[in-house]
Amino acid sequence: MQLFYISPILFPLLGLLINATLGKRLGERAIGAVASLMVIAAFIVSAMVFSQVGALPEGTSAIPVDLGIPWIQVGTLTVPFGLQLDALSATMMLIVTGVGALIHIYSIGYMHGDPRFQRFFVYLNLFIASMLVLVMSNNFLLMFVGWELVGLCSYLLIGFWFNNIKNAEAGRKAFVVNRIGDVGFILAIMAIFVAFGTLTFTDVFSKVATFGVNAPIIVGITLLLFVGATGKSAQIPLFVWLPDAMAGPTPVSALIHAATMVTAGIYMMTRAHVLFAAAPDTQTVVAVVGALTAFVAGSVALTQNDIKKVLAYSTISQLGFMVAAAGLGAYVASVFHLATHAFFKALLFLAAGSVIHGMEHLSHSKHGAHGDHKEPIDPQDMRNMGGLRTKMPVTFIVFLIGSLALAGIFPLAGFWSKDEIIVAALSKNILVFVLLGITAVFTAFYVGRQLVMVFFGKPRTEDAAHAAESSPLMTIPLIILAVLSAIGGALNLPGVGSLGNWLAPVLGEAEAEAFQIGVAGFFTVLSIAALAGAWALYRNAYAKADDKDPLQKLGPLYTFIKRAWFIDAIYKDVVVKLFYAACSFLARVFDIGGIDGVVNGAGTLVQKASGGLRKAQNGFVRSYGLMMLVGVVVIVAWFVYSAGAR
């Protein structure tokens, strides 16, 4: 029976093993089928777990799963290999396996013909298993294992096309930046053990009350946990890795860098909400950092030309919304937005992948047919697109639904979840409210800009003119996600609040923010105005691919925003340069002068000393004899002397 509960982790692992060992013989279709079926199986089990959690009697919040495996026992530290299956983790399991399964199916079409097709699915299955470890564990350490594993998968998949050095560098950057956050997380784990003597969630949370509000140790722990979250969930100041992570294949961007892995930080903070509730000081920091991130990233998204970069900055911005909500204590709103965002952002990325695929159609079909040495255009640059509405109708419709959901247009999913966060901000922190409000308008504007540039107007390149719709393997997952994005708001309608009730056993009875028709209406009007503004500004902006962006009239401010507020440049010029300077000091001065000096010095010393001693070994037998004689005489003299002294 216990095996049933860990089977969601084991299914993808099984798929991984099959594909890793037999993949070469199976061929593309079988590999894709095995990987997808395993994730679908995990999804089915997750759904069963979900219904079991729903059927739990009043007063119990989690299915007791004691695997009876004490994982680590050192001194007073006992870490079990246990699972925490409650409403929160069951929800996350459904999102991870559900969106994961759709993206697996989509990937069969998207990765078709890739020479490392097998490896791709091995990595994807490993990711699903790792992410499930993260959300299902019942203690901080096992969670950290999942946390690191998903980081590894992210690294492997960002650098999946490592033949291009840029992709490999992007993977490395993601890995290094994430490490900074991970150090915060592991320090938090150590501090938790010191303070509580245990790492199991339930034990830790039951002891928090004894510390009182804003106890220094709790504030320290929560701040360190938040550092971990800023790394994984791409918040200021560690968000710089996520835009570069778009170097990976598009399904990876959808699954890992939009829908699931990057939400791990939000999941972790929600899971540790008892700790955060005991540290209001930290919560304020979290809310402000989240809102600032949302604002900064939202503004950067206004100016990007790469179809995936827009979505990447948009993801950072939306993660900022979730983090801000967590900081405001509105965990239900945070998880609600996490779920709807998983739907529509996965949809947008996959649709963007479909667009890229369509843009590459011409060069692929021409490939090898006749010697066409024209410089290939960037299939991800929106300036090269235009007019794809008629070429790729299905992609257009689903992209439109996803975009409007992201922009928060009634009645799509994003409207409900974003509204909950904004209402919570209005009543708790006016600064956060203002920042998030402006960001919501930004969101609608960049969404409109993207739609116009990609789908409307006339094709600006030959590639766009010859774009073709993708295969059903890719469009069917898109349609499913589009439906979810459209109706996802039903998860937690105001007044009904089913997600709030559902999560109540874990998060406590949330004080549901009343739906404020005024706020909702205000932002809907603003969003529609922003969409209209984008339409007006960009409808005729690009006649050719190299026309100027209308926003360039802003002058230096445009450059400032387009370069992502120079944060990346500051990292490069300050942190990286200082690091290289320190490294070159260590390599050229300390290593050669210090370490090598000691080693060589020791060698020279031995050589010199033995040089003196070897003179004794002169090779004359009779001189050895003389030495023996002298030795014997000394020994005998010693015995005679000591006998006489007695």
Add this chain to the structure above:
Amino acid sequence: MNTISPYILLSAVLFTMGVIGFLTRRNAIMIFMSVELMLNSANLAFVAFAHQWGQLDGQMFVFFVMAVAAAEVAVGLALIVTVFRTKQSANVDELNQLKG
């Protein structure tokens, strides 16, 4: 002057002659004989003291020394013959390949 003194004196003289021969001679055979001389001076001292104290232990030791000396002669002469075959000489000063 008691009865044992002449024997010990002779033993000491023989031993000294052995040492001097060992240190000054270059021919391996001569060095070998000097070693034998030292061994036998020790034997003489053993016998003399055994007689003095009326105990057989010393005499017992002499037999052991003789046995060891005999074995040593066998090994030592074989070595010297081999050295002579390779070097065409029994001069120990030429055996210096292992010097540091």
